[in-house]
Amino acid sequence: MKLKSILAGAALALMASTAAFAGDVRIMWYSDGVEGEVMKDLVGRFIKENPGINVILDNVAYSVIKEQLPVQLEAGNGPDIARVTAIKDLARHWLDLRPLVKDAKYWDDNFGAQADWMRPDGSNQISGFMTQITLTGGFANKTLFDQAGVPLPGPNATWDDWAAAAKKVKESQQVPFAMAIDRSGHRITAPMLSYGANYVGQDGKPAPLDKGAKDFLTKFVDWTADGTFSKDVWVSAAGTTYRPAADDFINGQLAFYYSGSWQVANLATKIGNSFDWVATGSPCGPAACTGMPGGAALVAVKYTKNPKDVAAVMDWFAREDIVKEFSERTLFLPGHKGVVDKGGLDFKTDNEQAKAALTKYVEATKSTSETALKLPGWRWSDTVYAAVVTRIGQTLAGELKLDDAFQRIDADIAQKVKDAGQ
Amino acid sequence: MSTASSPSRLGALLMTPVHFVMRLIDAPVRGLQKATGIGGMAAFFLAPNMLIFGIFVLLPLVINFVYSMTGGTAFFLSERQFVGADQYARLFTCGSYLDPMSCQEDAFWTAVGNTFWFVILQVALMIVTALITALILNRDLAARSFWRAVFFFPVLLSPVVVGLIWKWILQRQGLLNFILYEFGGTEPYTWLTDRNWTFAATIGVSIWAHMGFYALILLAGLQAIPKDLYEAAEMDGTRPARVFWRITLPLLAPNLLVVVVLALIRAVQIFDEVYVLTGGGPGTSTLYLTQYIYETGFASALRNPGLAAAASILMGVVLVVLTLFQLGIGRKQENKGKR
The missing domain is CATH 1.10.3720.10 (MetI-like)
Structure with a gap:
């Protein structure tokens, strides 16, 4: 009798734990700013409204998303939902939510513009939605410019104009560097496009580096050699490792910092009243004044054991009111057409600089080049970015001559394309 | 007298399940020894350790070697091409x-x-x-x-x-x-x-x-x-x-x-x-x-x-x-x- 009771109890416990497991939805999430906190709050509300689904939010470092998640996905594992930036590269791992969401038309209408960025070529899959649309652009330390008596370059100022002005500020204010750009292929692609670069060949595969790309890279290397650009960020790692220069800007060590719209909340929070700063948009080159669009997407992973629960979670987070609230609280540009078209976003900050910066970024989206708009959905973007970062990093560290770096970049990309074809 | 016998009684009690298991495996082990001899018994006792070593050391080594003979960017071996x-x-x-x-x-x-x-x-x-x-x-x-x-x-x-x-x-x-x-x-x-x-x-x-x-x-x-x-x-x-x-x-x-x-x-x-x-x-x-x-x-x-x-x-x-x-x-x- 006793044995029977024990066995029955054990069976009940096992059933209960299995039932709980069946309703678990695990989200792998990274944060640039305050969005982790906002998401935690929203997840709490979702669980209250949907007691049958237990959402577990795993806050991880961006490097985990970039380096470990792809390996987990290749092995057929990973979370149920993830916030990612390599959305096209990993598209084969995303779950098609079309048959699972409540209203596929709502998704097409509101997230259709970026749907191609995150689905396999040629499919009409609904993989997820952009938690934010980003655009690369510059930030200037206005206090340093004012103190140096150097006027901020105007709206159509070129990279040369900014370099000259920032250099004057650096010399006057004795800051370590005039300018910095994140160690990232995505970031440096924006000025390369402004100089006329076109990564995409006629066959849709990567083209060798063209004059536009080489022109900007040559200037960048020269500017780093003469101390205009920060050397620290680009030589402080090997390979494709990402390094932001945000801390240098926050610490008042830079006159001009080229990063992107996702930094607005971070800068607003960390700089506070220490100094005045402004978003500048992207400086111009001979061909354009473009930034690089991008962003992070919340995508469902096809290896999930609970696709219906995952779809319910995705439906909830894709709701117009939730997207609006998320954008207002995180200071991110929304990727939801309805939210954008209706306008009236009330960004939750009393920081006027942050509000002005967001307005500037919204304006800057109008000057985004056609090539820039194509790249987030192009399969080989990350391959080109990786080769450029690796070899230019070596050049700045004095290991390669620039001409050799150009040859190596082309060879690296060709080898990767060959590897992918095997 | 009782204090002296208590530990031994406790020991005997604790050993009961051990003796039970020993009696259970005694016959098959004897049979195995008869069939394979002393050399076979050594292999039998080493087997669990070798199994763990094989699964966690040898097998990954072999898999790693097989991977080194394949090309492409896929992770699953079945999707990878043999390149010698x-x-x-x-x-x-x-x-x-x-x-x-x-x-x-x-x-x-x-x-x-x-x-x-x-x-x-x-x-x-x-x-x-x-x-x-x-x-x-x-x-x-x-x-x-x-x-x-x-x-x-x-x-x-x-x-x-x-x-x-x-x-x-x-x-x-x-x-x-x-x-x-x-x-x-x-x-x-x-x-x-x-x-x-x-x-x-x-x-x-x-x-x-x-x-x-x-x-x-x-x-x-x-x-x-x-x-x-x-x-x-x-x-x-x-x-x-x-x-x-x-x-x-x-x-x-x-x-x-x-x-x-x-x-x-x-x-x-x-x-x-x-x-x-x-x-x-x-x-x-x-x-x-x-x-x-x-x-x-x-x-x-x-x-x-x-x-x-x-x-x-x-x-x-x-x-x-x-x-x-x-x-x-x-x-x-x-x-x-x-x-």
Whole structure:
């Protein structure tokens, strides 16, 4: 009798734990700013409204998303939902939510513009939605410019104009560097496009580096050699490792910092009243004044054991009111057409600089080049970015001559394309 | 009487399930012994251990080797194409092995070169530092236990913590520059973006992190040396340097050998603290072999697990050679001891 009771109890416990497991939805999430906190709050509300689904939010470092998640996905594992930036590269791992969401038309209408960025070529899959649309652009330390008596370059100022002005500020204010750009292929692609670069060949595969790309890279290397650009960020790692220069800007060590719209909340929070700063948009080159669009997407992973629960979670987070609230609280540009078209976003900050910066970024989206708009959905973007970062990093560290770096970049990309074809 | 019988009764009670199991397996084991003989029984008892070794060591090795013979970016073996020794050929395609830039996989040869110099310098400096530390800690110091703990403490730290601590010390706005500025008025220097300083820093930091462990092994060796030898030397008026070279060092040789081989193997595998401290930079000046394998297989855009597997097999060969060297020396010393 006793044995029977024990066995029955054990069976009940096992059933209960299995039932709980069946309703678990695990989200792998990274944060640039305050969005982790906002998401935690929203997840709490979702669980209250949907007691049958237990959402577990795993806050991880961006490097985990970039380096470990792809390996987990290749092995057929990973979370149920993830916030990612390599959305096209990993598209084969995303779950098609079309048959699972409540209203596929709502998704097409509101997230259709970026749907191609995150689905396999040629499919009409609904993989997820952009938690934010980003655009690369510059930030200037206005206090340093004012103190140096150097006027901020105007709206159509070129990279040369900014370099000259920032250099004057650096010399006057004795800051370590005039300018910095994140160690990232995505970031440096924006000025390369402004100089006329076109990564995409006629066959849709990567083209060798063209004059536009080489022109900007040559200037960048020269500017780093003469101390205009920060050397620290680009030589402080090997390979494709990402390094932001945000801390240098926050610490008042830079006159001009080229990063992107996702930094607005971070800068607003960390700089506070220490100094005045402004978003500048992207400086111009001979061909354009473009930034690089991008962003992070919340995508469902096809290896999930609970696709219906995952779809319910995705439906909830894709709701117009939730997207609006998320954008207002995180200071991110929304990727939801309805939210954008209706306008009236009330960004939750009393920081006027942050509000002005967001307005500037919204304006800057109008000057985004056609090539820039194509790249987030192009399969080989990350391959080109990786080769450029690796070899230019070596050049700045004095290991390669620039001409050799150009040859190596082309060879690296060709080898990767060959590897992918095997 | 009752107190004497209680433990034995408890023991008998505890042994009941054991006896039950023994009785259960007794018959089949007897049968097995009859069928296979004593040799078969040895294999039977070794089987569980061999099974674990096979699953967790041998099988991954074989899988790794199979991966090294495949190409493409897919992770599943079934989706990968057999390319034979192409990955090895790619690693060895070089104009000159002394000039990494002439090689198809220049990063691999840069990593090999960096690892080679790192191993030579780090192990040599590590042994000297650990030996000096052990000699000092073996003396009659005040608060000797405290000092032993101080030198051993970094060994207890996670490599990530070690990397971060030293990054905060060495970065442009770090502690070292602050101290140099406060006391010498020196302008901040970027220790972690200067190729030579960064390489030296990786050696220094890894010595700081691991030296305590090796010092402890040497300290144990020093304490095992009979005191009467030193007393005899003192009575003979032998100079301290001669005592060190003629008594201490020869009798410490077995421990030193263990330390050398362990430090060599650990140095070849260097990765974590350096990855946190320098990320392999500036450029590729602190890119070591393990990081190359990690980046190639897991971190770069369009990962290449086949190439990473081939590089790790080559690294494995080096480690096997070092291990065999250790075993050979160990046996030689054992034989010497017997004679």
